[in-house]
Amino acid sequence: MRLRRSERESRRALLRFIASSPLAYGLGAGLLPRGAEAQLDELLEALIESPEQALNVFDFQEYVKVHMPTGHYWYMAQGADDQRMLTVNREGFTKIQLRARRLIDTSNVDTSVELFGQRYDSPVFIAPCGALATFHPEGELAVARAAGTANTLQILSTVTNNSVEDVTEARGAPLWYQLYPTSDWTFTRAMIKRAEDAGCTALALTVDIPARNLEPIARFRRDSNEECQACHQPGFEAAFSTKAMFADADLSNLGMGIRGLTWDYVDRLKDATSMNVLVKGIVTGEDAGLCLEHGADGIIVSNHGSRAEDSGRSSIECLPEVLDAVDGRVPVVVDSGFRRGTDVFKALALGASGICIGKPYIWGLGAFGQPGVERVLAILNRELRIVMQQMGTVDIASITASSIQA
Numbered sequence: 001m002r003l004r005r006s007e008r009e010s011r012r013a014l015l016r017f018i019a020s021s022p023l024a025y026g027l028g029a030g031l032l033p034r035g036a037e038a039q040l041d042e043l044l045e046a047l048i049e050s051p052e053q054a055l056n057v058f059d060f061q062e063y064v065k066v067h068m069p070t071g072h073y074w075y076m077a078q079g080a081d082d083q084r085m086l087t088v089n090r091e092g093f094t095k096i097q098l099r100a101r102r103l104i105d106t107s108n109v110d111t112s113v114e115l116f117g118q119r120y121d122s123p124v125f126i127a128p129c130g131a132l133a134t135f136h137p138e139g140e141l142a143v144a145r146a147a148g149t150a151n152t153l154q155i156l157s158t159v160t161n162n163s164v165e166d167v168t169e170a171r172g173a174p175l176w177y178q179l180y181p182t183s184d185w186t187f188t189r190a191m192i193k194r195a196e197d198a199g200c201t202a203l204a205l206t207v208d209i210p211a212r213n214l215e216p217i218a219r220f221r222r223d224s225n226e227e228c229q230a231c232h233q234p235g236f237e238a239a240f241s242t243k244a245m246f247a248d249a250d251l252s253n254l255g256m257g258i259r260g261l262t263w264d265y266v267d268r269l270k271d272a273t274s275m276n277v278l279v280k281g282i283v284t285g286e287d288a289g290l291c292l293e294h295g296a297d298g299i300i301v302s303n304h305g306s307r308a309e310d311s312g313r314s315s316i317e318c319l320p321e322v323l324d325a326v327d328g329r330v331p332v333v334v335d336s337g338f339r340r341g342t343d344v345f346k347a348l349a350l351g352a353s354g355i356c357i358g359k360p361y362i363w364g365l366g367a368f369g370q371p372g373v374e375r376v377l378a379i380l381n382r383e384l385r386i387v388m389q390q391m392g393t394v395d396i397a398s399i400t401a402s403s404i405q406a
């Protein structure tokens with residue numbers, strides 16, 4: 001296969017990537033793991049050259065491992081502590097088996113779902129991920145157009161590079177807005193109002209990272225070079241001056257963080273907006289119950305894509321106790337580690353109303369912009385349709401607890 005870049009260029013990029021990986025750091029800066037050189041040709045030959053060539057979402061991951069700047073790659077790819085949750089989240093799916101039913105006419109499969117009165121063609125949604133211009137100049141706008149092509153839900157991060165108004169226009173339909181509260185309630189309330197005025201139908205309060213330990217990016221920053229420092233100035237003001245929703249803010253007096261928050265903040269949000277309020281980052285039945293007590297209209301089960309605590313519990317394993325506590329009263333969406341149509345199917349069978357992807361669409365975005373994100377969504381939807389046909393389920397409603405053995 002002919003490579004997009006010259007082989008030498010790609011080889012250098014891959015060497016840089018491997019040399020800055022935690023493994024190489026562990027061995028001593030610059031040292032390559034034994035045998036890595038020998039695998040280079042094979043790896044490079046296997047890389048896709050266009051979105052159409054991708055057979056699964058991992059093809060995009062392999063591409064960005066080589067082509068994305070190392071620091072950007074680690075900002076995106078890192079998990080908590082020793083990266084174990086990345087594996088834990090994937091392994092959770094293997095603990096659930098499928099119970100296929102035969103001889104059901106699945107010539108026409110309908111993957112559409114409805115949430116808060118809005119119909120989407122797919123239950124595979126776009127999770128809020130901050131600063132998408134890091135991965136492609138069109139950032140959230142490219143993702144919005146791809147979400148529009150797939151007619152699926154996009155949840156926009158507070159730390160978006162593009163404004164909620166521009167992203168809504170690019171999507172061509174209402175978004176949900178994800179909230180990281182600021183230290184200034186007046187500013188936060190104005191931001192919520194702005195999202196509401198832009199047409200957002202839901203507000204998702206993220207509560208799962210009161211603190212976090214992400215070593216790869218900290219290690220990379222510690223060792224980072226002049227090339228990185230040319231764009232990245234230290235400090236809050238520098239980081240937030242490029243975030244669209246903070247363009248008019250007095251950054252010298254603003255702070256972020258959820259460490260001081262308690263459940264009355266959910267009440268406060270309910271009073272402050274007519275949007276549906278969801279809580280993102282719930283992993284226990286107890287907290288699901290508290291969400292309902294405080295009037296939440298929905299829950300997102302999530303461990304922040306492996307970036308929250310190193311709990312050893314995958315997101316899909318946390319889902320049942322949340323669903324039990326909710327007992328069908330509000331929609332429950334789940335994310336963290338979804339990479340295959342069968343993963344989506346299993347979550348739906350447990351009772352989720354939809355699932356979100358984070359890193360997979362960033363891989364697509366970083367590799368090829370909007371067409372990359374479109375292809376990632378198309379692949380997951382194709383895989384979901386395939387497993388639905390294999391399982392004899394013609395629509396999302398027919399995917400039930402009897403479809404799985406957990």
Ligand SMILES: Cc1cc2nc3c(=O)[nH]c(=O)nc-3n(C[C@H](O)[C@H](O)[C@H](O)COP(=O)(O)O)c2cc1C
Nearest residue numbers: 076127128129130157206304305336337357358359
């Ligand atoms: C690079 C990156 C940035 C993220 N930024 C945010 C954010 O701004 N707000 C938020 O609630 N979650 C954020 N998340 C978490 C995602 O919303 C989502 O929970 C997670 O990515 C899903 O897991 P997955 O990446 O394994 O698919 C981010 C995740 C990544 C990878």
